[in-house]
Amino acid sequence: MAKSFLPTIFEHPYEIDPKYGKSVAYFCMEYAIDNSFKIYSGGLGYLAGSHMRSAYDLRQNLVGVGILWSYGYYNQIRAEDGSMATQYMRKNYPFLEDHNIKFLIHVCGSPVWVKAYFLNPETFGTAPMFFLSTDLEENDEESRNISRRLYDANGFTRIAQYVLLGKGGARLFDELGIEPEIYHLNEAHGLAAAFHVLAKTGSVEEVRKRFVFTTHTPEEAGNEKMDVNTMNTFSFFDGLSMEQVRAAVGLTDNTFNYTLAALRLSHIANGVSKLHGEVSRQMWKDYEGICPITHITNAQNQKYWQDPELAEAFHARNKEAFIRRKRALKKALFRIVGEQTGRVFDPNCLTIVWARRFAAYKRPDLVTGNPTMFERMLQRTNYPVQFIWAGKPYPMDHGAIEIFNRLNDMTAKYPRSAVLTGYELGLSRYLKNGSDVWLNNPVVTREASGTSGMSAAMNGSISVSTNDGWICEFAKDGENCFVIPEASPRLSPEARDRSDRDNFYNILDDKILPLYYDHNDKWMDIVFNAMTDIYPEFDSDRMADEYYTKMYNS
Template sequence: MIAYFAMEIGLDDRIPTYSGGLGTLAGDTLYAYADIGVPAVGITLLYKKGYVSQRITPSGMQLDFDNPWDYKKILKPTNLQLDINFGGLVQKFTAWEYSIIGREEVKVFFLDASLPENDPEIRKLNDRLYYDDGVFRLRQEILLGIGGYRLLKALGYNISVYHINESHSAFLVVELIKELGSRKEVRKKCVFTTHTPVPAGHDRFPVDMVKQELKTYDQMDWEKEAEEGFINLSNLSINYSEKVNAVSYKHMFVSSNIFPECKIDYVTNGVYHRRWINWEIQELLNDYIPGWEENPVLLGQVYNVPSELLLKAHMKIKSDLINLVNKLTDSSFSDDTLTICVARRVTAYKRNNLILSDLEKLKYIAEHKGDIQIIFAGKAHPKDGVGKEMIADIVNKSKKLKTMTRNVKVAFLENYSIDMAKLLVSGCDLWLNNPRRPYEASGTSGMKAGMNGVLNFSVWDGWWLEGGIEGVNGWGIGPKKRWDDLSESDDKEDLEDLYGKLAHIILPMFYNRQDEWVRMMKNSIATIGPYFNTYRMAYEYIGKIYQIGLR
């Protein structure tokens, strides 16, 4: 039995306890485990106020609101109450259950310490995801790791492998040390997946704070685990895990540079094809490629689908997307215009607003090569000032473009979510991803788009270095460096390449050579669908990573 620990798990839109790619990946993974019969259980936290409900003011400012949801109608109570210690404070917690039904039933447990008898500060731990980085976050991660471990014990699970996804649940190792007695024995039970490509992104806490909150665990020598007065949870996870993996081949080199003492493997992420391929496309696949759901390798046979039917299905989805944009904004989009989508978490390294860097050039390209529509969506973290400034920049430049030209239209959609993403990844024509290399650990949104026949236009980083074939299933942005080259992107160089390919390759093909475009749509499904799915990913975890605990 695999115990899959994650700070956020994106299962569906009714459960807003996820913020982005990490959460939706966790949800996709557990759906795949259920389908292919991997005995697994998911552990996460209950956030009663969700992550962030986003509102954009006319001036482009992001306002952050709670996103409460009726968890009692969606989750089932376990009616268990267990003890957990925060410093000298003994508190209670319970858990709520969600079931994913496939060949195997995979249960996901949402831990909840917001009980009436608990201290008010502890009850707040179940308010919001990623709310604070200090002792509040530390306590959330103690609840996740130690609380999750105790819950599984109380429910009688026999766990072979504890899968620490990102380091948020690292404190489960202190319970394992207490039970098994040695680091060597704990390592046989734990694996760690790192998703973060920058040193600053790894959680760390002052050693004195950790010692205070975990003072009942006298078997841990926190001074020995500390580095420069801090406990780094990624290093803690690495020290107590037999296997450590990155989430793409390129990310393995990036992670090895961050953790040079550690041998790091890789399993490139995938997406749950049954969730992300639009039902219009699914109906076509059912007619022409029966069995694709159970065996996504068969998506390589998409050439059996008549081109006119694939295009017709795409145009129906695109029409639904355009209708949504026009309903939510005053952008006046049209169905026959090249529609580019930039939808992801808004933060500095993702350079979400890069395409709007030179409005005069963008205007010139559109007026001479063909009209352009761009849809932006994504939330900035409430404390990410730079991310919020990027949203304001997008909103204000979209207004400026309205006064400059009728050939470029821009819309920003509030409250990016799983359901909105399903329409965006299947309804646009071109999926634009331009993070600063080499900081895209993997990226999964482009995989979802590619499986729907949407063409990728992406920086050569993360998964695209493995899956992208220039001019066949999409286009790259900027130089394609060696795997071990960790140099950063140059904004100017990438922007020139972006504008150049848009003007001289992408727009002319879209407007003048539709047969070539549809051929590339098929190439996209055929090259991306069979490999970049969570079934393949799950089998790789079983064979490469979990093997240590399943033998």
């Protein structure tokens, strides 16, 4: 058997499976590992958390590197008038181990102390992980602030955070006296690690040999750009001259594109679904010097997400037992609805959930665009429907916050609707366990993967989705999900939204409601078909295996 590449005190608690023997350092800004460990914001973190769990289950020679966010992302609460408010509270995590690993990095030319805390693999069943902090007494206030808030609204602070993750993570391995064979950048936030390795080796080819890169979004905001001279001021390039930096990433002006640089400093990259791989290759095809872009479809960890009693009833093909358990899970979800909103939901009523990060392209308010149809849905006496929204906008995304607040105000008129706050792992589990329908309606090609529907399907919630992201690889329309027909790309945004909205209501009225209420046995066939098709293709064990076979060993 292969052995852990970590020092004894931190080594993997299992014998490494030889096919996963290459040593890998996985860099990510956020990880959704446990509801008690609030260092994540959304989909990127959920994906990374499932990856770390599967790395443990498959006995891989992989270690995760992240940042210990003292205040996390933010606590989503309500103001006195019911609108969304953000709250920042210092967190404490006694389960992290402090082995007094401290070292200096330079940020803006000044020395900053970094401490690395260790997450023992046995704590949550993950690969070994290290979390970096600058929120230390040895540092001044500005330096301490670097690791306080995930995705800080201040753009300059975010550069410092990227320096901490990338250069700090690479320096950690120097401090431990080890050299990973592969550096995996899960998004480009950790790119400073590549410049640290370049400064050490003096070879761009050596950097490319060691680095792989995962891009997660076609959205402009997710592919950040920054003035290269500003980045140099922040010590992003670890002492390399500007000539060396420009030569390494093929920079001909002063605009440094993180994603493009990562594509030029890696030997292979991937999109996070088959469609996203195609979109990514199209996006970057005119740029010289980039690495090949394949795809590895995102996935979620079934062992973590699936309710055991639902799974037992499913494997026994016992529809009655499944329905009983689903009703109990709905009651548990509806207790939260009642606590937050004062509404009393009915566990026998079809319940639709829209829950993910609030962003305009995900169209959380799509179904409300036709007030007549929306009101009819929520006020009908035959075939009643309940609707729940949940999700966190970025704290400075005022447009998304306005949508959240508008929906919250709108639900005051409709007792069968609710907007919930605090969409984290715990609430996410309740929603996926307790929903009957999981609605996903992004603008097509703009959702790279969108994995929330996977863990919903694991718990008997049927996806109704536009044909985007992972759904393109999963969907058997009418058999394991319902696909909203794709609108013509020639339509205006308003006409496209109207088409998608009308098609959603047609599917609801003509297919979903009659099946759920009048032909429940056939509804359960669709539920069981989805649960059959979701595993193993959309389980993170498949994904973690593919990263070795398609990326790390390439």
